[in-house]
Amino acid sequence: MIEFSLWDILRNLLLALRWTAALSLVAFIGGGLTGALLLYARLAGGRVTDRLIGLYVQLFQGTPLLMQLFLAYFGIALFGIDVSAWTAAALALTLYTSAFLTEIWRGCVASVPKGQWEASSSLALSFVEQMRYVILPQATRVAIAPTVGFLVQVIKGTALASVIGFVELTKAGTMISNTTFKPFTVFGFVALLYFALCFPVSLTARYLERKTYGPRH
Amino acid sequence: MVPAIDNAPGSRLVVEITALRKSFGEVEVLKGIDLNVHQGEVIAIIGKSGSGKSTLLRCINGLETFDDGALRVDGKQLLHESPTAMRELRQHVGMIFQSFNLFPHLSVGRNVMLAPTLVKKRSKTEAAERARTLLERVGLADKFDAMPDQLSGGQQQRVAIARSLAMDPAVLLCDEITSALDPELVGEVLRVVELLAQEGMTLLMVTHEMNFARKVSDRVIFMHQGRVHEMGPPEELFGSPRTPELKQFLSSLHD
């Protein structure tokens, strides 16, 4: 058995934290882009598109992220493609993020008063112009806080990638805990590292929310 | 400043206030109030906003604490420090608010029944029966099962009155109870209050309805800058005000 000092544990966890951050960023950016596309399709498309995307959202919001990860991992393999845990995790988390973000943003667009659509229509603006100059600027203001808030969910969600064998912070914690027999210390550190990553994001989201809606009461 | 005159019908004192003082931060809003209220007496408190009249009412049932002086209700000293004593006191003091404050999640009947069942430990049936009687008295017998948001403001305020009466208070405090109402709904609430006055309920009301105050009250108190500035029977106060402040206040109402 190799002796791990406290610093060894922390150093290895910090190295793994990079992968948590990387996976979070990939999922958040990929999911954001996909979510934006879905939002556009939903607003510009007809009733069928709306229903289909609604179903997509419900599928991802109504099933555990863990199942989504398993399905991505085993589902791609079904096509005879050998996938790495990273690819499966990145794919599943991206789709998961896109479903949540597109729904959050749809709510923000819906919060723009109907009169704004009517006024801009009566000014003979096209759909794209309406979106670009009237609706999106107003919706974006409302959307920023919940979007940043959802980043916390994504970061926490990446922990589940450990279950399909992707070595990020949680998986590294399990491995180190198994070799050092110090689960209390190791998982304590793991939790604190997640906290260090998520808490500032949470605070930012809360700050932005106050800025959008003014102070409470 | 006029000394407190005891020219009231009953003899038993329900509320005794001596040298009451109260400050909000740096601002002293009550600068030594002396007031005795007899059983069955109807007192109207008038004055500009910020003259301390609402604060005075809120002191009587302990919603506000006072800094100096003494306050007795039904012969018992008001003690802020003792929650039990305060709850005991509040069983004898009913309060009606400007904004009705019905409990939105309870039906009209349950609003009236809540305190008797919880505080007086009355049975559900007994409390329900009493609630029906009281609702009938305020003209809302058919609204027992309605929810507050289905009622007009005037109806809500009448339920609030029934809710207070259900505790059999020795005195009822009315804090501008018609100020939040549309003009056409004021009458129905005032008629209920008038009825209570005729039945001998002790009433202490802050009001802007001067005609009502003149008609119903035994005594009118004009508050000005945290003091009882003038006090007397309504004919006297409204007919021949002695101080320039009251004259000015009364004439400002006619504009």
Add this chain to the structure above:
Amino acid sequence: MRIQLDFAAVLSQWPLLLNGIAWTIALTTVATLIGMLLGILCAQMRAKGPVAVRFGVGAYIELIRNTPFIVQLFFIFFGLPVAGVRLSPETAAFIAIVLNLGAYAAEIVRAGVEATPRGQIEAAVSLALTPFQVFTRVVLPPALKKVWPATVSQIVIVMLGSSVCGQISVPELSYAANLIQSNNFRAFESFIVAALLYLALSVVLRKFLNWAGPRLLFGR
């Protein structure tokens, strides 16, 4: 290339799946009942307690909300035995899931309680209700009503999150799916079936809570 799917191989294991569903429901029920109580308690302590209590409760809420549930579960199950607390997987799962929902519920309930108009409380106080009566009879019911949609969403999230408990071999639904696929090597089919069952559970749970909330908690 042809993909052959064999769902019969999974569905024939229905007793395992049923047992898994029962465990998922049990975890969710306990989380909801005790977690909501914990949340209400924490919301009050954070609002009214002494400074030290406020800080402690605030730290608990933020720690839970800013760390993954799986790490909380692992810390309780693997970490605590070192500190002398040995727990069965089931007990660890129940504790973790209650602590998890409690923290989220505390924030949700707090928002509802803060929205209570002052006048409501003054009216109740004037009617000589005790502080406890004021809170449980006058403040809490409308507050819960106001935040019930958010609460329902959070309970559904916790139900879905309970799938992680299979990782410490609590025999809930995802564990059952895992067991089935390790027996028949039909991984994709197993997880599809499990996912669809979760989807059905989340729909039913949402419907049930939307129905039960008004009837059991805040009248009407």
